[in-house]
Amino acid sequence: MPEHTSFFTYLIAQFPALEHNMGIFGETFVGHRPVGAHAAEPLAASIGVICLVLILALLVRPALVKGQAVIPDARLTLRTLFEVWIGYWYGLMKDMMGPRRAKRYFPLVGSLSLFIVVSNCLGLIPGFSPPTSNWNITLGCAAVVFVAFNFYGLKANGLGYIKHLFGPWLGWPYIPVNILLFFVETLSVCIRPFTLSIRLMLNMAVDHLLLTLAAGAVALFLPLPVMVLGTLVCIVQVLVFCLLTSIYIALATDHDDHEADAHAGGGGGGHRAGAAVPAAAAHASGA
Numbered sequence: 033m034p035e036h037t038s039f040f041t042y043l044i045a046q047f048p049a050l051e052h053n054m055g056i057f058g059e060t061f062v063g064h065r066p067v068g069a070h071a072a073e074p075l076a077a078s079i080g081v082i083c084l085v086l087i088l089a090l091l092v093r094p095a096l097v098k099g100q101a102v103i104p105d106a107r108l109t110l111r112t113l114f115e116v117w118i119g120y121w122y123g124l125m126k127d128m129m130g131p132r133r134a135k136r137y138f139p140l141v142g143s144l145s146l147f148i149v150v151s152n153c154l155g156l157i158p159g160f161s162p163p164t165s166n167w168n169i170t171l172g173c174a175a176v177v178f179v180a181f182n183f184y185g186l187k188a189n190g191l192g193y194i195k196h197l198f199g200p201w202l203g204w205p206y207i208p209v210n211i212l213l214f215f216v217e218t219l220s221v222c223i224r225p226f227t228l229s230i231r232l233m234l235n236m237a238v239d240h241l242l243l244t245l246a247a248g249a250v251a252l253f254l255p256l257p258v259m260v261l262g263t264l265v266c267i268v269q270v271l272v273f274c275l276l277t278s279i280y281i282a283l284a285t286d287h288d289d290h291e292a293d294a295h296a297g298g299g300g301g302g303h304r305a306g307a308a309v310p311a312a313a314a315h316a317s318g319a
Contacts, residue, residue, distance in 0.1 A: 039159045040073045074166035081150045081163060088114075121145055121274065129282040137281050140180055144173060145274045148232070152266035155240040156259055164269075165237040167229060174225035174232075177277045182221075185284030193284065197221075224280060232273055239265045 059066055092114045121142055125134035148164060155162030163169045185193040199213035239262050246258040 038161050040076060073161060074163045074169050077154065077163040078169055081147060085146050085150055118142055125278050128278055133285055137184065141274050141278055144277060145270055148273055149270045152236055152269060156262055162236050162240055164232055165240050167233045170229035170233040174229035177228060178225040181280040181284045184281055188285040228273060228276060232269055235265060235269050
């Protein structure tokens with residue numbers, strides 16, 4: 033994304049020594065350029081987003097711990113927003129992989145959804161840049177997803193997770209076909225973090241660039257339609273990223289005790305969850 037002036041730029045300008053000391057961060061992972069004020073802006077914004085999410089979570093937690101969540105609020109509150117957001121993602125994961133696995137893997141998807149949606153919406157505020165418009169940030173999120181779903185798959189299925197990369201056993205004469213399938217499946221798994229990160233980064237960079245151009249042309253009222261469209265893009269990109277993350281986890285842990293999932297879901301839950309994964313994948317691809 034092109035470098036531009038933001039509130040962070042003005043803040044750094046007030047402390048010249050701070051900008052000079054940014055050299056201790058070394059070089060950027062993507063591009064291997066020295067870290068300056070613009071290179072440090074996404075990292076600083078990400079830290080700010082994490083702190084903001086933690087503060088909001090701490091504000092909501094007392095009401096949930098005391099059991100007040102049983103009684104809905106009469107008006108829209110912070111607790112209501114958290115309940116609706118978290119409830120939507122948990123319900124989506126439960127339909128996809130069953131209640132047992134959804135409860136186990138929900139913290140990762142729920143945390144990612146909160147971080148990404150707040151980061152995306154930060155770009156709607158004049159003078160701020162969304163951290164997710166920088167590939168260093170989105171690649172970091174995708175790398176966490178990549179390590180997580182592979183770890184979950186190995187933990188759930190052991191060597192069976194590696195074995196499924198060879199595809200179904202076709203017999204001794206077709207061993208070269210199974211070997212070819214292994215390389216194709218391995219390549220498919222390895223490019224997942226790149227497709228996740230580049231998709232999110234490009235969409236948010238272009239969205240923020242359009243919003244900046246609209247706001248620069250006419251500062252009042254005219255950018256509002258672009259901001260409405262930008263809000264839609266922010267939500268859709270969260271949906272795509274976290275939905276694909278859920279699909280990767282569901283596929284990696286697909287053989288993780290189906291009977292327990294079926295029992296927890298009242299019978300047949302595991303089969304319904306398995307059937308939901310291809311449908312969700314098709315939906316995410318369309319988005």
